[in-house]
Amino acid sequence: MAEIVNEIARRRGTAAALTDEFGVTTWLELDERINRLVHALRDAGIAPGDTFAVLSGNRRELLELFLAAGVGGYAMVPINWHFVVDEVAYVLENSDAVALFVDQRFVEVGAAAVATIAACRLRVVLGAQERELPPEFVDYEELLAASDPTEPDDQALGGPMFYTSGTTGRPKGVRSSLLSGGADTPASLLTLVAGSVTGSFGLPADGTTLLCGPGYHSAQWAFALLPMLAGSSVVMRHKFDADETLELIDRARVTNVHLVPTQFTRLLRADPAVREAFRGDTLQTVLHGAAPCPPDVKRQMIEWWGPKITEYYGGTEGAIISLITSEEWLAHPTSVGKLLSTVEAIVVGDDDQPVGVGETGQLYFRNLLGLDFEYHKEPDKTEAAHREPGVFTLGDIGSVDAEGYLHLSDRKIDMIISGGVNIYPAEIEMTMAAHPAIRDVAVFGVPDDEFGEQVKAVIEVEDGVEVHDELRVQLLAYAREHLAGYKVPRSIDFVDALPRHPTGKLSKRLLRDPYWEGRGRNI
Numbered sequence: 001m002a003e004i005v006n007e008i009a010r011r012r013g014t015a016a017a018l019t020d021e022f023g024v025t026t027w028l029e030l031d032e033r034i035n036r037l038v039h040a041l042r043d044a045g046i047a048p049g050d051t052f053a054v055l056s057g058n059r060r061e062l063l064e065l066f067l068a069a070g071v072g073g074y075a076m077v078p079i080n081w082h083f084v085v086d087e088v089a090y091v092l093e094n095s096d097a098v099a100l101f102v103d104q105r106f107v108e109v110g111a112a113a114v115a116t117i118a119a120c121r122l123r124v125v126l127g128a129q130e131r132e133l134p135p136e137f138v139d140y141e142e143l144l145a146a147s148d149p150t151e152p153d154d155q156a157l158g159g160p161m162f163y164t165s166g167t168t169g170r171p172k173g174v175r176s177s178l179l180s181g182g183a184d185t186p187a188s189l190l191t192l193v194a195g196s197v198t199g200s201f202g203l204p205a206d207g208t209t210l211l212c213g214p215g216y217h218s219a220q221w222a223f224a225l226l227p228m229l230a231g232s233s234v235v236m237r238h239k240f241d242a243d244e245t246l247e248l249i250d251r252a253r254v255t256n257v258h259l260v261p262t263q264f265t266r267l268l269r270a271d272p273a274v275r276e277a278f279r280g281d282t283l284q285t286v287l288h289g290a291a292p293c294p295p296d297v298k299r300q301m302i303e304w305w306g307p308k309i310t311e312y313y314g315g316t317e318g319a320i321i322s323l324i325t326s327e328e329w330l331a332h333p334t335s336v337g338k339l340l341s342t343v344e345a346i347v348v349g350d351d352d353q354p355v356g357v358g359e360t361g362q363l364y365f366r367n368l369l370g371l372d373f374e375y376h377k378e379p380d381k382t383e384a385a386h387r388e389p390g391v392f393t394l395g396d397i398g399s400v401d402a403e404g405y406l407h408l409s410d411r412k413i414d415m416i417i418s419g420g421v422n423i424y425p426a427e428i429e430m431t432m433a434a435h436p437a438i439r440d441v442a443v444f445g446v447p448d449d450e451f452g453e454q455v456k457a458v459i460e461v462e463d464g465v466e467v468h469d470e471l472r473v474q475l476l477a478y479a480r481e482h483l484a485g486y487k488v489p490r491s492i493d494f495v496d497a498l499p500r501h502p503t504g505k506l507s508k509r510l511l512r513d514p515y516w517e518g519r520g521r522n523i
Contacts, residue, residue, distance in 0.1 A: 003155050003187045004070055005031050008231050012206070017228070018060040019235045019252070022127065025060050030067075036147040037068040038155075043147065044099065044122045048073030048156050052099035052122070053092055055079040055110045057238040058215045061126045061140060065101060066160065066225050071187040073156030077163065077173065078216035081106055082484040087171070088113035091163055092120055094377065095173055101140065104128050111137065157185040161376065162218045162316045164422060171427075173376030174218075174316045194229035200323070200340065201310065202285050203227050207255030211236035212245055212263070213420070218316040219290055223258040232256070242270040246278040256285040260420030261293040264301050265450050283308055290420035291452050292408070295333055302326045311336060313406065315394040317373045317385065321345075321365055322406045335405040342368045345400050346391060360399045360409055366391045414508065416445035418453050423487055425455075431482045432457065432489075435475060437465045440498045442508055443489065446515040457489035458511050460498050467494045 008017075009031040018025040025033070046052065052074055056062045062078070069076035077095045079088055081103070088109055092100065099122035102110030107125055111134040114120050125131075128139045159179025163171040178193070198205070201223075209232045211224040228234050235252045237244070240263055248254065259267075286305060288298075289312040302309055307326035313336035314320040324337025339345055346354055347361040355361045364387045372390050374382045386392050395415060398408040416423040425443035432441045440460040445453035459475070461467060472492045479488045499507040 004067065004191050004229055005034065006151075008229075012231065016233050018063055019233070020059050021238065022059065025064075030064065032149045033064055033144060034067050034071065035149050035151055036144040037064060038072045038152045039148040039150075040143050040146075041068065041072060041074065041099070041122075042152070046074065046098055046122065048154075048158070049075070051075040051077060051095050051097050051161065052101065053077040053079055053095060053097040053120075054101045055081060055083075055088060055106050055113075056101065056103035056126055056215070057081055057105055058211055058236045059103060059127060059238065060236075061101070061103075062215045063225060063228070063234060063236075066221065069158040069160065070190050071152070071155040072158055073185075073187075074158040075161045075175075075179075076158065077161050078221075079163070080216050080484065081214070082486055083109070084482065084484060085109055085112045086482065087484060089117065090170055091173075092117045094170070095161065095163075098122065099124070101126055102137075104131055107131075107134060107137075155187040157187045157189050159190070160218070160221055162216070162221075164316050172378050172381060175374050175376050177370075177372045177374075191229050194226040197222060197226045197320075198230040198232075200320075201287060201312075203230065203232070204255050204284055206231040207284070208232060208253055208282075209234045210245070210249060210252070210254040210257040212240045213258060213260065217290075217421075219258055222319070223256075223287055227256060240266070242266040243274045246270055246274050246280075249283060250279050250281075253282040255282055256287070257283070258287045258289075260288060260290045261297060262291075262419040262451050264288065264293065264297050268297065268300055268304075280305055285310060287312060289313060291417040294452075298329065302330070313337065313408070318365055318367070318392055318394055319371070321394075324405075328405075332403075332405050335401075335407050337406060338404045339365075339400075339406060344368060345406065346387070347399060348387065355399075358399055358401050360397060362393060363396050363398050363406075363408075364391050364393045414444065416443075416453050416455055418445070418448065418455065418486065419451040421486055423455060428455065428457070428479070428483060428487050428489070432459075432475065432479055435478050437461055437471065437475070439463075440500075442498055442506055442511055444508055444512045446491075446512070447519055448490075454490040455487065456515070457492045458498065459492055459494050460496070461494065 009027040012027040014026045016024045017027040017030040054065050079091050092114060097120050100114050100120050101124045104125055104127045123137045124140050124143055125133055125137050126140045161173045161175055163173050209224050209227045211234055213220045224234050286309045309326045311324050312320050313322045321343050322337040322339050324335055344366045346364040348364060349355045349361040396408050400406055414425050428443045429441050432438055438459055439462045442458045444456055446456040448454040499510045
């Protein structure tokens with residue numbers, strides 16, 4: 001049996017481990033499937049420390065692959081399923097992926113992206129059913145059926161390498177010092193990590209987790225797979241629907257769920273009859289993070305669901321940094337909580353010196369357990385994110401008050417958070433600047449009542465180009481051709497000239513600030 005699920009499989013047996021729209025996998029079935037998957041990867045010549053990529057929606061096989069990486073010593077790269085061909089191909093090549101598993105829903109994109117990646121020698125379709133496979137691809141179920149069901153020897157800790165959007169262009173892979181993959185660390189360490197996380201968040205053992213956010217995101221991995229390693233079943237949906245989510249929580253007796261503020265807003269707008277019928281009596285913990293939550297939205301959720309809602313602050317690079325319960329937040333509504341006992345904060349002013357209690361500056365953090373990260377093949381960016389080895393920033397501005405509560409006030413880096421998704425303008429600017437009608441372009445976030453922020457582009461056109469609505473349509477179509485849909489600007493404004501310093505540096509704040517006037521917040 002796979003080390004990280006064997007005790008649970010013995011205890012829970014034929015109980016559901018994974019449930020999606022397509023079916024159910026029991027704990028005993030899951031254990032055997034992980035064994036078969038690890039053997040299949042080994043038979044394909046994939047060794048501990050190697051990387052495989054997965055382009056998949058929320059389906060049971062995605063978590064099977066996460067678990068196989070966890071005991072096989074592999075680095076697994078979950079790819080954003082919104083990516084277009086060029087973006088997927090970049091991640092495959094940059095990550096040195098030697099295998100690609102692709103959901104049949106995205107097989108055309110996956111096949112086109114991997115066509116020129118010679119190193120990616122194992123190519124597998126998930127949920128192929130009756131569809132014809134692309135050349136050089138094999139069916140996932142056939143791969144497992146031909147593999148060895150016995151427990152693999154020499155299991156080793158591996159884990160995900162998530163790609164974040166880049167501040168200066170392309171996405172970059174985040175390699176955790178703990179979960180990088182290899183043959184030297186026992187896989188059982190992942191069970192200890194899971195126990196620590198579930199204990200810190202008050203997640204129940206042998207509960208039921210609802211996964212209703214994108215599985216390629218680090219938060220979904222942390223709050224779905226890690227509870228699973230403490231015995232929680234996982235019920236998942238590929239797409240979030242507010243009415244279905246409310247019904248599913250009651251029907252599946254969900255005990256814990258991770259949500260983002262946009263999902264809160266949609267739940268509050270759910271069908272009144274569905275809201276009225278909702279009980280939620282099995283829910284114990286509702287986690288939210290990934291984006292600032294409007295205070296009135298959070299207050300309404302607490303009034304509706306009770307004090308079950310816990311907010312966290314963190315990031316793919318730095319994991320979880322702080323927590324705040326409903327009761328604490330009602331008393332400290334501008335805070336994202338107190339630091340975990342394993343995290344130290346250092347607040348640095350414009351003079352690069354630490355500031356006093358309650359004073360605002362750039363936030364740096366140190367994990368007291370020695371955990372850190374690096375950006376894959378990006379030593380300069382890794383260095384830029386660190387004040388010193390082990391002391392990193394997520395790019396936020398804020399303060400720590402006398403009671404130890406962390407407060408965020410702004411972002412130093414040009415990041416947009418829309419619907420809980422991090423979007424960096426640089427890649428969008430680089431893409432749009434290639435259009436012949438554009439002389440200069442600035443991209444930034446403006447307020448959005450549902451998503452928190454939306455992507456805005458402000459454009460300076462070339463001489464002789466006429467500004468009209470059709471030009472907007474053409475430029476947005478160009479962006480959609482080259483970028484994932486969530487990166488495409490929702491609106492475009494035109495200006496005579498962008499405000500640049502003589503050095504060429506763009507004063508983006510001059511463009512951004514007018515959109516935020518009267519909002520009482522900057523992020």
